[in-house]
Amino acid sequence: MDYLTGVRQKETLEISELLKAAEPGQRVKVNGAVHTIRNMGTVAFVILRKREGLLQGVCEEGTAEFELKDIKEASTIETEGILEKNEKAPNGIEIRMEKIKVLSEPADERMPLAISKWKLKTSLEAKLNYRSVSLRNIRERAKFRIQEGLTRAFRDFLYSQGFTEIHTPKIGAKGAEGGANIFKLDYFHRPAVLAQSPQFYKQMMVGVFDRVFETAPVFRAEKHNTKRHLNEYTSLDFEMGYIDGFEDIMAMETGYLQYAMKLLAKEYADEINLLGVTLPEVGQIPAVKFGEIKEAVSEKYGHKMRNPFDLEPEEELLIGQYAKEEWGSDLVFVTHYPSKKRPFYAMDDSEDTRYTLSFDLLFGGMEVTTGGQRIHDYRMLMEKIAARGMTEEGMEDYLDTFKHGMPPHGGLGIGLERLTMKLIGEDNVRETTLFPRDLSRLEP
Amino acid sequence: MDYLTGVRQKETLEISELLKAAEPGQRVKVNGAVHTIRNMGTVAFVILRKREGLLQGVCEEGTAEFELKDIKEASTIETEGILEKNEKAPNGIEIRMEKIKVLSEPADERMPLAISKWKLKTSLEAKLNYRSVSLRNIRERAKFRIQEGLTRAFRDFLYSQGFTEIHTPKIGAKGAEGGANIFKLDYFHRPAVLAQSPQFYKQMMVGVFDRVFETAPVFRAEKHNTKRHLNEYTSLDFEMGYIDGFEDIMAMETGYLQYAMKLLAKEYADEINLLGVTLPEVGQIPAVKFGEIKEAVSEKYGHKMRNPFDLEPEEELLIGQYAKEEWGSDLVFVTHYPSKKRPFYAMDDSEDTRYTLSFDLLFGGMEVTTGGQRIHDYRMLMEKIAARGMTEEGMEDYLDTFKHGMPPHGGLGIGLERLTMKLIGEDNVRETTLFPRDLSRLEP
Numbered sequence: 001m002d003y004l005t006g007v008r009q010k011e012t013l014e015i016s017e018l019l020k021a022a023e024p025g026q027r028v029k030v031n032g033a034v035h036t037i038r039n040m041g042t043v044a045f046v047i048l049r050k051r052e053g054l055l056q057g058v059c060e061e062g063t064a065e066f067e068l069k070d071i072k073e074a075s076t077i078e079t080e081g082i083l084e085k086n087e088k089a090p091n092g093i094e095i096r097m098e099k100i101k102v103l104s105e106p107a108d109e110r111m112p113l114a115i116s117k118w119k120l121k122t123s124l125e126a127k128l129n130y131r132s133v134s135l136r137n138i139r140e141r142a143k144f145r146i147q148e149g150l151t152r153a154f155r156d157f158l159y160s161q162g163f164t165e166i167h168t169p170k171i172g173a174k175g176a177e178g179g180a181n182i183f184k185l186d187y188f189h190r191p192a193v194l195a196q197s198p199q200f201y202k203q204m205m206v207g208v209f210d211r212v213f214e215t216a217p218v219f220r221a222e223k224h225n226t227k228r229h230l231n232e233y234t235s236l237d238f239e240m241g242y243i244d245g246f247e248d249i250m251a252m253e254t255g256y257l258q259y260a261m262k263l264l265a266k267e268y269a270d271e272i273n274l275l276g277v278t279l280p281e282v283g284q285i286p287a288v289k290f291g292e293i294k295e296a297v298s299e300k301y302g303h304k305m306r307n308p309f310d311l312e313p314e315e316e317l318l319i320g321q322y323a324k325e326e327w328g329s330d331l332v333f334v335t336h337y338p339s340k341k342r343p344f345y346a347m348d349d350s351e352d353t354r355y356t357l358s359f360d361l362l363f364g365g366m367e368v369t370t371g372g373q374r375i376h377d378y379r380m381l382m383e384k385i386a387a388r389g390m391t392e393e394g395m396e397d398y399l400d401t402f403k404h405g406m407p408p409h410g411g412l413g414i415g416l417e418r419l420t421m422k423l424i425g426e427d428n429v430r431e432t433t434l435f436p437r438d439l440s441r442l443e444p
Numbered sequence: 445m446d447y448l449t450g451v452r453q454k455e456t457l458e459i460s461e462l463l464k465a466a467e468p469g470q471r472v473k474v475n476g477a478v479h480t481i482r483n484m485g486t487v488a489f490v491i492l493r494k495r496e497g498l499l500q501g502v503c504e505e506g507t508a509e510f511e512l513k514d515i516k517e518a519s520t521i522e523t524e525g526i527l528e529k530n531e532k533a534p535n536g537i538e539i540r541m542e543k544i545k546v547l548s549e550p551a552d553e554r555m556p557l558a559i560s561k562w563k564l565k566t567s568l569e570a571k572l573n574y575r576s577v578s579l580r581n582i583r584e585r586a587k588f589r590i591q592e593g594l595t596r597a598f599r600d601f602l603y604s605q606g607f608t609e610i611h612t613p614k615i616g617a618k619g620a621e622g623g624a625n626i627f628k629l630d631y632f633h634r635p636a637v638l639a640q641s642p643q644f645y646k647q648m649m650v651g652v653f654d655r656v657f658e659t660a661p662v663f664r665a666e667k668h669n670t671k672r673h674l675n676e677y678t679s680l681d682f683e684m685g686y687i688d689g690f691e692d693i694m695a696m697e698t699g700y701l702q703y704a705m706k707l708l709a710k711e712y713a714d715e716i717n718l719l720g721v722t723l724p725e726v727g728q729i730p731a732v733k734f735g736e737i738k739e740a741v742s743e744k745y746g747h748k749m750r751n752p753f754d755l756e757p758e759e760e761l762l763i764g765q766y767a768k769e770e771w772g773s774d775l776v777f778v779t780h781y782p783s784k785k786r787p788f789y790a791m792d793d794s795e796d797t798r799y800t801l802s803f804d805l806l807f808g809g810m811e812v813t814t815g816g817q818r819i820h821d822y823r824m825l826m827e828k829i830a831a832r833g834m835t836e837e838g839m840e841d842y843l844d845t846f847k848h849g850m851p852p853h854g855g856l857g858i859g860l861e862r863l864t865m866k867l868i869g870e871d872n873v874r875e876t877t878l879f880p881r882d883l884s885r886l887e888p
Contacts, residue, residue, distance in 0.1 A: 001732045004729045051606055076686070136651060164495070165592045165596070187627070188665075194615075207576055232615055250448045403552045407520040
């Protein structure tokens with residue numbers, strides 16, 4: 001019998017430890033994947049890929065107690081040597097390698113993609129086909145570190161605001177949003193569906209915890225093959241009770257974005273720099289009514305409004321442009337969406353019931369969030385269901401919640417991959433999805 | 445056009461604010477759900493349920509500018525009054541209510557369960573059927589606050605250890621664990637499955653980020669209707685590269701548990717007290733070999749060993765008892781599971797290839813974690829697949845990752861609901877699942 005007593009301190013150092021805890025001239029031990037080897041004859045540079053970045057190893061005749069041919073690209077190694085300063089090397093340091101230990105070797109040295117290039121110049125298709133290789137490019141992987149920062153900020157900010165994290169089921173009897181875009185499955189000989197959103201569950205939990213959030217996958221069987229649609233994505237959802245109005249929800253999202261930009265600037269500066277990202281200003285985010293901005297855009301850019309109750313992708317783009325030009329903002333809340341375009345549970349505006357107390361957040365002219373106030377009164381909910389000619393079937397548990405009392409509440413859902421995409425300036429949501437699922441892609 | 449500038453400060457106070465920022469005698473505004481009303485004639489106690497606990501309101505003739513009959517149980521209200529000390533009230537404070545504003549009313553005042561009782565005395569079945577009501581009982585909801593703490597600690601601890609959070613797809617072409625317990629679905633006329641675990645993906649990402657984790661749902665179509673099985677659960681997964689051995693993984697889990705117990709004691713003390721939970725000692729966790737502990741248990745308790753290569757639930761219970769009696773520990777790592785019982789990707793022990801470099805963590809005699817070292821060498825992996833008579837079909841992308849080099853690595857998966865269950869001393873995993881999915885339960 002042995003005892004485990006906690007994390008073991010490793011002899012090998014990470015880049016931040018080399019920069020902070022070690023001195024030039026000191027003997028150090030590091031490990032990493034051999035990213036690339038540049039052989040200059042009497043000297044060779046062995047670039048190691050580590051989780052915090054690249055580290056330059058120098059292999060020189062006389063100093064090295066091994067042969068360069070013992071090291072292959074894509075091997076993982078441990079090496080011992082002397083830490084030295086070198087302004088030209090990544091992070092200004094390098095290791096004069098003395099000893100090595102090969103930890104693993106590739107079975108095939110020919111990599112399908114040139115991952116050590118600064119920019120991975122290949123098609124999106126190839127990047128996705130060779131996902132476990134393409135992400136070894138340090139700019140490619142940096143995107144997902146930033147994505148981590150966005151998720152982490154969401155949770156940390158909401159914890160600080162009294163929210164409770166919940167885990168709601170992804171297999172259920174009925175989809176929250178209805179419609180045709182639902183994946184169906186057989187659940188022990190019963191028909192079941194995959195959750196399109198945690199909507200019903202997070203509302204039910206507002207009656208328990210007041211404020212809840214979830215960061216989890218959602219599934220949409222939409223037959224759209226566009227640059228902005230995925231059939232499975234990560235939704236950052238929250239729902240909060242005791243609101244004074246739907247503005248409270250937009251205010252909470254603004255607070256989140258402010259917190260997130262600070263966290264990214266502080267903890268993810270390397271990745272922000274690597275990708276040359278300029279973080280947007282989120283000190284104040286304009287909010288404008290659906291009807292008003294449609295008219296303003298139509299007037300300013302001569303865009304012909306085809307449907308006063310719908311927002312086309314081109315109109316979203318123009319609204320983004322308008323917000324940038326008129327208010328200097330990359331982000332804009334569009335409020336009071338038409339009731340027809342929102343689900344039954346959306347709270348209609350009592351001043352004009354053709355519209356709802358709801359909003360989208362557009363970032364660079366693309367919707368990244370949908371939210372709003374929900375109906376909390378049982379009778380009002382039943383009336384709306386009846387008015388829409390809907391059936392209560394499969395929603396009994398959801399509806400019963402309201403029978404037993406619910407505070408005024410609302411919430412939102414943020415598409416994580418889209419938010420990441422707009423933040424780092426990509427034009428296809430697959431660029432910011434580890435393993436995208438779309439009409440044609442089910443693997444890897 | 446308006447601007448949103450961040451979170452709005454509310455006039456209404458939460459319990460922690462009443463305790464810290466407010467003085468007795470001060471006029472305050474609070475909101476909450478009417479948990480219960482105790483009418484004593486000239487005075488009535490209106491207990492509000494708030495996210496941080498219960499708050500006592502006192503409604504007295506003369507002081508109150510409203511009638512008690514205006515307040516119903518299960519309504520949500522806002523009230524203004526004077527904060528006062530009262531040792532007998534929850535948290536030692538109460539509000540002498542002067543004004544009220546009813547925010548919402550229930551459509552049906554008859555609650556299906558007596559949620560204001562200290563212990564919700566009803567069947568598990570009833571609790572699950574009326575989930576959005578039963579969780580309004582403050583002891584019931586406290587379980588899920590503790591569950592939040594466990595998840596939060598997992599992420600925060602792993603961030604601090606250089607792990608990157610990933611989101612892997614739940615719809616795929618093939619299950620990682622194989623076998624019959626896979627949910628199948630139709631993906632745009634192609635056969636697809638729901639992920640049994642993020643295993644393949646997290647391994648693929650070790651070659652990119654070195655250390656990764658995910659906290660997400662997994663799906664198992666197992667036909668077990670036991671107290672410890674769910675068909676959908678939340679898996680806390682991590683995978684780490686550059687390990688010296690599989691002990692590194694157990695050491696990391698021990699570090700997590702130490703961090704989690706500290707976080708719970710600090711940030712979730714109210715819930716820990718509410719449920720009367722004693723947090724386990726995790727300063728050191730014993731680790732013992734599968735074969736050895738089976739024999740020890742058989743000898744000590746006279747348990748007849750039926751199969752030397754399998755561990756029955758009763759044996760797990762006895763091992764738990766043994767660890768408690770012999771080493772004073774609620775937790776015990778059982779190591780070196782038989783190769784037959786582990787998936788093909790498990791690393792066999794070179795000293796005795798009938799066993800693997802793997803482990804389970806038992807908590808109170810029940811498995812809450814499975815982990816181990818994985819095969820990182822392409823040829824070794826292909827040999828094991830061949831030896832098992834398996835096909836590579838559907839695993840091409842996973843296997844190609846190893847062709848292109850991978851560090852020695854391993855990881856684990858923790859069942860969140862089981863861990864919560866054992867921690868708070870429940871005997872059915874459904875007690876610690878918000879909306880369980882089992883053979884017979886697909887709703888709510």
